[in-house]
Amino acid sequence: MKELAYLNKFFLKYKWQLLPGVVFVIISNFFAVIPAQIIRIAFDLVNENIAIYRLFNGFDKQDLILDIFGSSLLLFGGLVILLAIIRGLFLFFMRQTIILTSRHIEFDLKNEIYQHYQKLSLAFYRRNNTGDLMNRVTEDVSRVRMYVGPAIMYTINTAVLFILIIIAMVNVNLKLAIYSLLPLPLLAITIYYVNSIINHKSEKIQRRLSTLSSFVQETFSGIRVIKSYVKEETLKKGFEVESEDYKTESLALVKVQAFFYPIMLLMVGLSTIITIYIGGLQVMDGKISAGNIAEFIVYVNQLTFPVTSLGWVTSLIQRAAASQKRINEFLKTEPEITNPNPNPIDIKGAIKFKNVSFIYPDTGIKAIKNISFEINKGELLAIIGRTGSGKSTIANLIMRMYDVDKGEISIDNQNIKHINLEAYRSKTGFVPQEVFLFSDTIGRNIAFGLDELDHLKVEEAAKNAAVYKNIMAFDKKFETYIGERGITLSGGQKQRISIARAIIKEPEILIFDDCLSAVDTKTEEEILNNLGKVMKGKTSIIIAHRVSTIKNADKILVLDNGEIAEQGNHDELMNKKGLYFDLYEKQLLEEQQLS
Numbered sequence: 001m002k003e004l005a006y007l008n009k010f011f012l013k014y015k016w017q018l019l020p021g022v023v024f025v026i027i028s029n030f031f032a033v034i035p036a037q038i039i040r041i042a043f044d045l046v047n048e049n050i051a052i053y054r055l056f057n058g059f060d061k062q063d064l065i066l067d068i069f070g071s072s073l074l075l076f077g078g079l080v081i082l083l084a085i086i087r088g089l090f091l092f093f094m095r096q097t098i099i100l101t102s103r104h105i106e107f108d109l110k111n112e113i114y115q116h117y118q119k120l121s122l123a124f125y126r127r128n129n130t131g132d133l134m135n136r137v138t139e140d141v142s143r144v145r146m147y148v149g150p151a152i153m154y155t156i157n158t159a160v161l162f163i164l165i166i167i168a169m170v171n172v173n174l175k176l177a178i179y180s181l182l183p184l185p186l187l188a189i190t191i192y193y194v195n196s197i198i199n200h201k202s203e204k205i206q207r208r209l210s211t212l213s214s215f216v217q218e219t220f221s222g223i224r225v226i227k228s229y230v231k232e233e234t235l236k237k238g239f240e241v242e243s244e245d246y247k248t249e250s251l252a253l254v255k256v257q258a259f260f261y262p263i264m265l266l267m268v269g270l271s272t273i274i275t276i277y278i279g280g281l282q283v284m285d286g287k288i289s290a291g292n293i294a295e296f297i298v299y300v301n302q303l304t305f306p307v308t309s310l311g312w313v314t315s316l317i318q319r320a321a322a323s324q325k326r327i328n329e330f331l332k333t334e335p336e337i338t339n340p341n342p343n344p345i346d347i348k349g350a351i352k353f354k355n356v357s358f359i360y361p362d363t364g365i366k367a368i369k370n371i372s373f374e375i376n377k378g379e380l381l382a383i384i385g386r387t388g389s390g391k392s393t394i395a396n397l398i399m400r401m402y403d404v405d406k407g408e409i410s411i412d413n414q415n416i417k418h419i420n421l422e423a424y425r426s427k428t429g430f431v432p433q434e435v436f437l438f439s440d441t442i443g444r445n446i447a448f449g450l451d452e453l454d455h456l457k458v459e460e461a462a463k464n465a466a467v468y469k470n471i472m473a474f475d476k477k478f479e480t481y482i483g484e485r486g487i488t489l490s491g492g493q494k495q496r497i498s499i500a501r502a503i504i505k506e507p508e509i510l511i512f513d514d515c516l517s518a519v520d521t522k523t524e525e526e527i528l529n530n531l532g533k534v535m536k537g538k539t540s541i542i543i544a545h546r547v548s549t550i551k552n553a554d555k556i557l558v559l560d561n562g563e564i565a566e567q568g569n570h571d572e573l574m575n576k577k578g579l580y581f582d583l584y585e586k587q588l589l590e591e592q593q594l595s
């Protein structure tokens with residue numbers, strides 16, 4: 001429960017919306033209790049007037065009495081309706097304040113979590129799966145809203161109504177009050193119990209549903225593989241099994257839900273019978289009037305919903321507490337990569353690795369071992385090496401997606417950990433190995449790093465990335481939608497759009513992580529040529545598999561199993577006749593065989 005204390009700051013923030021809400025709850029309950037008393041008066045009036053009416057049997061005045069009697073009953077009836085309308089009005093105000101505020105809190109909390117997510121490092125995203133991250137912003141926040149809105153509203157409502165009704169009942173007759181309230185705790189406990197079962201079953205269904213949706217989502221994403229391996233029938237059967245489980249759980253829930261209302265009606269019926277029986281005895285003893293029995297029956301019925309809601313509210317609070325616990329876990333996660341220096345900084349582009357080692361925190365894989373190298377401003381560094389040798393890890397470390405375990409990375413002779421991270425990243429263009437494009441227009445994808453969409457710059461970047469002609473061939477050119485809502489691009493086109501996105505920023509440092517793998521050698525040459533012009537005087541790092549891509553680099557690092565096996569320029573490395581030489585010879589041979 002202490003987890004929910006986190007939300008108190010929101011209650012404080014919205015106190016001027018919530019306090020009137022509480023006042024409206026209290027007022028509305030006054031108008032809920034008064035009608036019962038009017039009904040009692042009307043009931044007693046009926047009793048008395050029937051006796052008087054009978055007294056005037058055979059007299060002319062009898063009709064007059066009937067008229068007075070009828071119009072006074074009408075007046076009482078009208079009064080009850082009027083009170084109900086006033087109560088309804090306050091109930092409306094109550095919802096407009098408390099429930100409305102709960103939506104504001106939901107909005108605030110969602111934004112707070114989302115903003116916190118943005119600060120967390122890559123390692124955090126590796127540790128937690130996307131579904132879980134999404135659930136905490138959507139499902140968990142919704143459950144918490146049920147606490148800050150309905151749960152609190154119904155709790156106050158129940159408490160106020162209980163107090164008012166118990167005072168009214170005890171004022172009439174203590175014994176009858178005790179007897180008619182007796183079954184209600186039993187009702188609350190039963191409802192709580194049934195509700196817990198319902199919740200338990202609902203959660204099971206929810207889990208089944210998410211398994212079912214993941215199954216469907218995966219089959220849609222992998223439809224090409226499924227069709228080419230002719231696995232449609234197998235998957236159809238798999239879907240049937242998943243659906244069957246979902247159906248079984250749902251049927252079990254329906255069975256429990258079917259008990260809910262009968263149990264509630266049984267308990268209320270029991271209360272009514274007891275009220276009539278004990279009330280009848282009290283009337284015979286002359287302690288109360290018959291109208292009091294009617295009044296009590298109205299009270300008991302009015303308490304039914306609040307008592308039922310008590311069980312419901314308890315489980316709402318429990319679920320909200322569990323959800324808030326999950327949310328707090330994330331909110332309390334401190335970002336591993338921090339930005340301690342907000343001072344503006346001019347990035348020049350000199351990079352130095354000094355005895356750097358790095359172990360991936362989640363897998364314990366030692367990806368980089370005691371690496372040292374230097375790139376001066378304006379140089380082109382190339383990194384080559386076998387798959388898994390640690391090339392992308394170096395790119396990640398330069399982007400400060402992770403912090404090094406040992407050693408130091410410095411940018412312009414300052415430790416990377418001490419410079420303004422945002423300023424640094426905004427001056428660094430990064431083209432990751434796995435291309436990610438947003439479901440948006442090509443133009444907006446390229447302009448992603450800019451503050452404003454500048455068409456001229458977008459076109460220029462597209463030309464430099466050698467993708468301009470492809471884009472112009474589409475009907476809507478730069479306005480073409482890509483992703484789920486639009487066209488599908490080829491691997492090479494995606495890579496080149498991703499390159500355009502990086503160079504449009506006019507970065508001081510540019511990192512290409514194996515992003516020329518899906519383009520042909522001619523296009524690759526064109527891009528590298530353009531890059532030479534765009535990045536003149538600026539630092540570039542190219543990670544590649546083909547020696548031909550990196551031959552002209554100022555410095556080449558040959559990585560092997562997380563270590564630098566060789567470094568130097570092309571000629572130096574060729575003269576060494578080591579790993580690089582072997583790689584070159586092998587690739588040359590492959591090319592000759594192909595041509």
Ligand SMILES: Nc1ncnc2c1ncn2[C@@H]1O[C@H](COP(=O)(O)OP(=O)(O)OP(=O)(O)O)[C@@H](O)[C@H]1O
Nearest residue numbers: 126360363365367386387388389390391392393394
């Ligand atoms: N996010 C990660 N979490 C844990 N381990 C990782 C992660 N990324 C890479 N690794 C591991 O670190 C090692 C180096 O990987 P890295 O991606 O740097 O290699 P690479 O040289 O870029 O390979 P490739 O040429 O295939 O892209 C590998 O053993 C890999 O399994």
